[in-house]
Amino acid sequence: MADTGRRWILWTLAVHLYSLQSGALTVSMRESNLEVLRGDAVTLPCSFFTSSPLTKLNVIWTLAPFSSPENPVQVIVYDHGQVMEDPSFIGRVGFTGLPWSADMLLNDTEEADAGVYRCMVNNPPETADLGIGELTLTVLSPPSLPVCQWEGDIADGGSVTLSCSVEEGIPTPEIEWDKLSPEEIPLPVDMDGDLSGSVKIINASSETSGLYRCSASNALGTEHCYVNLSIYSTPDSPSGILQGVLLTLSMSLVLLALVLLVTWLHRTGQDGRWRERKEDNESYNEIRYTPSLIKRSFV
Structure with missing residues (x-):
């Protein structure tokens, strides 16, 4: 960390000396690629050096989203002391070091925030000599539930x-x-x-x-x-099933017919025997006589 800090100080002094020698405003980015976990905050660095008063300072941050790079968004603007934000970033962005730096803080990051950010600084009458600062922001997120x-x-x-x-x-x-x-x-x-x-x-x-x-x-x-x-086994073909059903039904009908026939024969036999017994009883109890026999008994 100490070596990184020393390199940053030396790099800043070098850029500052260059701006003083050239007499032009310089814009530089301390990072070219940043990563942030979705929902966390991140600071996007943008440094500038100018030899003119800052009364007319103008800073513009833009975003070309990965999802639609052809439609850049103006994220935040600082112009003559006033700050304006894009509606989709209201309450989530802000400058952290004006008027001495154009660093931008981005809170509550979303996946849609990922893309290429550009920092543009103007301070009339000076113009930016080193061009527009640019960095790429990647918003990391765990997998959603599949x-x-x-x-x-x-x-x-x-x-x-x-x-x-x-x-x-x-x-x-x-x-x-x-x-x-x-x-x-x-x-x-x-x-x-x-x-x-x-x-x-x-x-x-x-x-x-x-x-x-x-x-x-x-x-x-x-x-x-x-x-x-769950894989299930298919039964036999429909024709086989139909044949089985018809065979079972036929056997059931035949069995039912046999049961009815046996029942009928059994009941018919019982009725015949009952009638025979009844006739025998009637014949046994009947008294038969003839007039001729009676007459002979009194002679």
């Missing part, structure tokens, strides 16, 4: 695709797939872009069933999502 999905045919012999995607993460998260059960197995991943990856399972079987995990990782953390895949 989203897992599956699509395809989960029948035995079918094909299934497991997909996983994340919304954000800088540096770009690495996508990995693993099968966790019944045993942990890493799976080859087909990257479908920077933030999504998939696994294709061909000719699925019961051994394919299990718990699958997608991991999205970068230097700042890891997030997971899961898919529980």
Whole structure:
């Protein structure tokens, strides 16, 4: 740290001497690349040297976002003692060393803040001799929670695709797939872009069933999502099923007919025997006589 401080002092003195000798305003950046964790604060350095009074000092910071570099944004302006901010940066930016430096503090950083920043300083009647100061800001963020999905045919012999995607993460998260059960197995991943990856399972079987995990990782953390895949065996063909149903129905009808027939025959036999017994009883109890026999008994 001590060596860095000494180098910075020597570099500052050299630039200051150059500005005095040339009689022109000089602008310089102490850093060309900066990184900040999303949500943290960062100071963007911009130094200038001028030999003229600072009554007409003008400082402008602009941003060319990585997402749309063709549409630069005027972040903050200092002009004749007044400060103006872009609406998207209100409350998050400010100068830290005016009027002696054009350093800008950026609070509560967002991914959209990443890009190329330019510091422009004017102090009439002097003009900037060394051009515009420029630096690149990268906003780092851990992976967002990934989203897992599956699509395809989960029948035995079918094909299934497991997909996983994340919304954000800088540096770009690495996508990995693993099968966790019944045993942990890493799976080859087909990257479908920077933030999504998939696994294709061909000719699925019961051994394919299990718990699958997608991991999205970068230097700042890891997030997971899961898919529980169940492969089922298909029954016989529809024609075979129909034949089986018809055969079962036919056998049931035949069995029912036999039961009804036996029941009918049994009941018919019982009715016949009951009638025979009834006729026999009636014949046994009946008294039969003839008039001729009665008459002979009295002669």
